[in-house]
Amino acid sequence: MSLVTTKEMFKKSMAEHYAIGAFNINNMETIQGIVDAAEEEKSPVILQASSSAIKFARIEYLKKMVEAAVETTNIPIALHLDHGPDFETCKMCIDAGFSSVMIDGSKYGFEENVGLTQKVVEYAHSKGIVVEAELGKLAGIEDDVNVETDDARFTDPEQAKEFVERTCCDSLAIAIGTSHGAYKFKGEAALRFDILQKVKGLLPNTPIVLHGASTVIPELVETCNQYGGNIPGAKGVPDEMLKKAGETGVSKINVDTDLRLAMTASIRKFLAENPSEFDPRKYLIPARDAIKQTVQHKIKDVFCSSGKA
Ligand code: G3H
Ligand code: 13P
Ligand code: ZN
Numbered sequence: 001m002s003l004v005t006t007k008e009m010f011k012k013s014m015a016e017h018y019a020i021g022a023f024n025i026n027n028m029e030t031i032q033g034i035v036d037a038a039e040e041e042k043s044p045v046i047l048q049a050s051s052s053a054i055k056f057a058r059i060e061y062l063k064k065m066v067e068a069a070v071e072t073t074n075i076p077i078a079l080h081l082d083h084g085p086d087f088e089t090c091k092m093c094i095d096a097g098f099s100s101v102m103i104d105g106s107k108y109g110f111e112e113n114v115g116l117t118q119k120v121v122e123y124a125h126s127k128g129i130v131v132e133a134e135l136g137k138l139a140g141i142e143d144d145v146n147v148e149t150d151d152a153r154f155t156d157p158e159q160a161k162e163f164v165e166r167t168c169c170d171s172l173a174i175a176i177g178t179s180h181g182a183y184k185f186k187g188e189a190a191l192r193f194d195i196l197q198k199v200k201g202l203l204p205n206t207p208i209v210l211h212g213a214s215t216v217i218p219e220l221v222e223t224c225n226q227y228g229g230n231i232p233g234a235k236g237v238p239d240e241m242l243k244k245a246g247e248t249g250v251s252k253i254n255v256d257t258d259l260r261l262a263m264t265a266s267i268r269k270f271l272a273e274n275p276s277e278f279d280p281r282k283y284l285i286p287a288r289d290a291i292k293q294t295v296q297h298k299i300k301d302v303f304c305s306s307g308k309a
Helices: 007-016 028-040 051-057 059-071 087-096 110-126 157-167 193-202 218-226 239-248 257-273 280-303
Strands: 020-024 045-050 077-084 100-103 130-135 140-142 145-147 171-174 208-210 250-255
Touching: 007 020, 007 250, 020 028, 020 077, 020 280, 028 045, 028 059, 028 257, 028 280, 045 051, 045 059, 051 059, 051 077, 059 077, 059 087, 077 087, 087 100, 087 110, 100 110, 110 130, 110 157, 130 157, 157 171, 157 193, 171 193, 193 208, 193 239, 218 257, 239 250, 239 280, 250 257, 250 280, 257 280
Parallel strands: 020 045, 020 250, 045 077, 077 100, 100 130, 130 171, 171 208, 208 250
Antiparallel strands: 140 145
């Protein structure tokens, strides 16, 4: 199979009410863990790289590693730019062979976001590449964007309709109460499903994207803390809410933090229990397995995309 855009996978997911997992990639072990899980579940999958991931791993390496994943598996795989900060970064990724890009204009005012998104859409569509845009601010830390919690605002459904009509973006990320990172809620977890329903009612054919959707899996946090970590009070979006989001019209669910926790928990535990080991393969094998297990659980039990490849 070759790299695909998200067009067909979203069409099917909207018709059948499930979500596709979009997992952040930074290195080979993470890519392999994600792709092995998706292959075993016969699920489509989106591999996404942020601009800091691209700086870290280098675009040529990321592209070639994803190509290797595509060549050695039999599932639809999309390679997506996560939180593209500007036109130039989107263009660089499109020219490098990504099949999907996100332009994140959420840090700008409405008109500026519309203008920037239109510019990216025009270039991307001329090359057959799809575009995710964002309207509404997530609380927490985004790639190169720091939005204070008290500045967080939800997406306005009427504005979302106007935004999609004017920009012709292919999918839209909305703010309904999630945030990036390991500290999503101070009290009880709560999402504005009413906003999601309104957006979906006004935009029935637009795939909706949920950022900041890690569960912040308690056992992983516990393992990190047990073996020398210091991540107190971390809290994410419970699985049941993510399942409901998929059933209510979210087509793409973004996960990065849970993969970071899975890898770090595994490495911390291994090194603490095997202090004389210094062969990186010894701890990267269980770390890759931890990524695989985490992704497989999400695909199978939460996003419900097993067997949809
Ligand atoms: O939404 C942000 C993603 O988790 C990527 O984070 O910029 O640290 O790679 P990063
Ligand atoms: P998490 O921090 O909840 O994993 O969100 C990741 C994300 O939204 C990437 O764009
Ligand atoms: Zn995000």
